[in-house]
Amino acid sequence: MPNLQSVLDEIAHDMASASERGAVARYIPELAKVDPARFGLAVLTEDGTLHTAGDADEPFSIQSVSKVFTLTLALGQVGDILWNRVGREPSGNPFNSIVQLEYEHGIPRNPLINAGALVVTDVLLSGYKPREAIGLILSFMRGLADDDSVFIDEKVARSEEETGFGNRALANYMKAFGNIRHAVEWTTGVYFHQCAIAMSCRQLAVAASFLAGEGKHLLTGNRIVSRERARRINAVMLTCGHYDGSGDFAFRVGIPGKSGVGGGIMAVVPGKASIAVWSPGLNKVGNSLLGSLALERLAKAMDWSIFAP
Template identity: 45%
Template sequence: MRSPIPDYLTDALRSVAADTSGATADYIPELAQADPDRLAAALCTVDGHVYSAGDADVEFSIQSISKPFVYALALADRGFDEVLSKVWVEPSGDSFNQISLEPESGRPRNPMINAGALVATSLSGPPGAGADQRFERIVDGLSAFAGRRLEVDEAVYESELHHAYRNRALANMLRAHDIIAEDPLVAVAGYTRQCSLLVTTDDLAVMAATLANRGVNPVTGRPVVSAPVVRQVLSVMSTCGMYDGAGDWMTRVGVPAKSGVSGGLIGALPGQAGIATFSPRLDRHGNSVRGVDLFQRFTADMGMHLMDVPGTAREAIADRYVDGDGPDAIEVIELQGDLRFAAAEHVVREFEVRPPVTSSILLDLARIGTIDDVGRRMLLEAVRRLTIDGHEVFVLDPDQVLPDPDPGTGGRITVVDDRGQVRQR
């Protein structure tokens, strides 16, 4: 059976493709020339399985999406106390490039706005590191998040640096307050170069999933930063990642997120998945128009709002075995715990990776606590696809935890009680 998730992502892209509102970032000539019709979405689970659709392998510059990851490197390299003494964690309520500094100290209000990001860049690497050593640390760190070596788009770097007047003003103010210790032009060059690293939508999903996975890259299995650093980064992303639209984002979407003016958008749902979208047309906040729409759909469809607190998670599949011999044999899959998106994804992937070996299948839900709406829909879609593949599917549901068990067009399901009697067909 083929997983329904790639089909879902393709359908989601199709649902927003007609929206041509917004515009590319015209204040950076190289970004203004981007193809506005590019569109992609990717999802990476915390065990490293990547699903994607659209232009997910097309490279573009990471821009401000680099901010949470470089902030993580600064925290890891310099420690919380030093970093917090130079850049705070309060939402600014301002756009990304505003001069948002504390009146007395000159400390930027958070590391997601440009002023704070300039500080985080300057704090990456060991104390006393030069510009080249610091940038190498940033490339190595972001490459570890992505699981592959990232390279700089030199054309974007030159174009952006040539027009970085506002960032130069910010850096000069930071230097005047002794928040950064180096030449402001050097600081701006390093930050601009960081923003010019090339990534794909698939890369961004893996990077976000590394945050969702407590700092361990789920594809390579390698630790990148510690769990306390991840908690700090995700907290700041939740309150500051979408700039002056952060409050609206958290109430409507509810996923710690970060956008970039090249059209990328990431979200990290702790313990479940990293999500990324790409579409270059931006709204007035500098966020991807179609990316925001996609994330709103993902939250609605997949129950990903951070405040939708799941029950205690366990392995979804407790056991899988064949009962009986010959034509009467039936493959039994015992499920357990609470079936939400992450658990349901494991179940449908199990059928894709290990197709059933018998014509009859029994899904045993006796040890399932609850099934939310997305878990129900994913399980029933799996049943529909198994039926189309030629299997007869039975469900043991003594506590009736699977409401309205209708798998839809082409699907067939037989619900039995704990005595093996047919309750519903």
């Protein structure tokens, strides 16, 4: 088996010199300011050893990666009743598409596209005011990262508030079907703030570790979810975690993962490792271009595909 740190160093070196880096997300003004030359990678293995390379300690906006954690919280809050309001199938459409909602009567295809994540956020609001729900999500993230320095980037949150017309449209459309049950401004406000959570690759790899450890956190040993729930969340990530690029990611990389338009990708190798990679430039479907390539190389070098014999 190759030396993991050597593999990470080689990948980071090659990615730093790559000429084609994708394009940063420009529809959120604060994200448009991020330097596309940045690249970070972190891997936490099952024995609790953390390996890093590149800009692994630089905080970035995790954006849609947050959807996995709010899904985990919502399932803990209401259990499988959640699936009455959101599906579990790949969308085959862009992450912000409104098209399927009309045909499917306001039920989003899965919880990892924007419409589905808005429903999950709406579930989390039950019994809470928006500020309390935001605090709940941030506290959960800090606990999973084992690091109280995880924060919400208020500039990014404000930038999302000012430009989030599409997400408000999704929420309003679902409210017309009764699938958003709180005020649209409450639900979208919490959603914008969860997407604005800033974390480093190191923190994100640690936070994701419970999904690699069959529900148990690889560092603290705490059980976060049951084994069955961890497997189901991983299944949703594998089939839906990269929007309409999910099939290609499963084909090329072969592990569950979730991307965000901030350029981050969180991935897990069940029983072996949790991974976070960050490169701000995106490919044509909104996933980190170099992050995807780095994960493909890492999975191949370490023989980490879940489809490996």
